[in-house]
Amino acid sequence: MQVIKTNIATNDIESEYSKFTSIEHRKKFAQFFTPFPIADLMAKWLIGNKALKTILEPAFGLGVFSRALLNYNENLKIKGFEIDQNIFGKAKNLFEENENISINLQDYMYNDWDNKYDGIICNPPYFKFHDYDNKNILKEIEVRIGCKLNGFTNLYTLFLLKSIYQLNKNGRAAYIIPSEFLNSDYGKLVKSYLIKSKTLRHIIVFNFKENVFDDALTTASILLCANDNKSSKVQFSNVGNLNDFANIESIIENYPNYLTEEQTVEFENLNPEIKWRTYYQEQNALKYKHLVPFANYGKVVRGIATGANDYFTFSPSKAKEFGIAKKYLLPCICKAIDSKKSFFTKKDFQELQTNNKSVFLLNALNPDENVKTYLAIGEEQEVNKKFLTASRNPWYSIENRPPSPIWVSVFNRNGLRFIRNEANISNLTTFHCIYLNMFSAPKTDLLFAYLLTDVSRQIFDDNRREYGNGLQKFEPNDINKSKMLDLEHLDTNTEIKILEYYKLYRQSVLDKKPNESFVNKINGIFIEHYT
């Protein structure tokens, strides 16, 4: 029996749905659809289980995986879960002629725990953790699976863990999920469970230039799991474009044999504590010698979090309007866009004030009458009841973070961006602060010269997190745990040479004619001395 009349082996159905559904609605339910060729590839993994009869599709959407599976075997018995009434109605219509498919309008995480399946296939919802009631779900997972996770764990990994728990003997699972958890702290416990379950077989990481999913700010990976005791290792593969799919198909066809031993790691050698990027990406740091931990030089700490930037930040005119005296205003860089160059000078700060930018932070300790009035406005607007302010005493106190000599930007497209804070002002969370220890502080310029180079960026890159679309993020600890070249290794003459180029570069930036050739020269010196 054929399922539906529309062309099922394409994404026409999803495109039609997206055309008539608002992006807000799609975002609310995390409705980013799997491209059909990917769904088909994942379906092939399930089809490889010769005993395949029962299928679970936990985040059904418009059933792209069911369509791909039914193309191979129309007798499969499929159960789907979907939480959104709207898309559920459309999916019901689509599959109404197929008695083998039942779709349930229910939350997958709270239902169906006692059933097991021969095949589970899914593109789970991806939310930022606080968009979802994680606490109750974590409890459910702990009771059912006996796996304790932390509150930052993302819902998509919880779907994955539940599905692995629901695999029949010889059952197979194919999941497409953001690769973020492979390289993040909350992923450690998830990775531990995956290793313990002994079901993980392949991790296929997408290095596509474009996003796999339209609009979704995330990078993708496919996890192939099998509950069959036929392998004791995981293979990591990278795919750069659709042509690489042929290779993944061969990998799937040859299971349980591996085409090559490349990038395979025995379960017992997989370390859940480290970023798994080590297993699938050549580490830049390996190209250099004389590396030391970044922590030898200093410490990265996130910038000041106010909990309500609009309220706490002041431009000169806003300060005037509320009569806030200078002594209550802490000079502070509030937006990344206000500091686009590698050097932020006193003159730059002056210019921002002249242009009436928000460059002050309210420091309301021992408030005078005007500040008290402004605080009363804050209470009226319930600024004092926000997540961060409510946990402070008094609610308007600000974190004690002295200005740091170097800032580093948090989100980037082209690796890390460092800024020398010559104005000696504070910063909000748009930058992290870099504090140097007493040994490296006298060498701030030399260190900063190093931070400007591609060599330093490449090495830091080993520790980045990715958010798709080429956007990268570094948490303070990603940098703290990074390696860097040991600057102690430089002789005095080389140091002097670097500092000369550094001064020339600085001057060119201040003159608004940045001359990158000076940084390239510094870069060349590091390559010469450390490779």
Ligand SMILES: C[S@@+](CC[C@H](N)C(=O)[O-])C[C@H]1O[C@@H](n2cnc3c(N)ncnc32)[C@H](O)[C@@H]1O
């Ligand atoms: C990322 S989409 C994937 C849809 C489809 N499987 C695909 O790959 O094209 C996730 C789907 O899961 C649904 N969903 C979100 N939370 C859910 C939950 N807790 N239980 C079941 N379905 C959920 C969303 O409404 C959405 O349709």
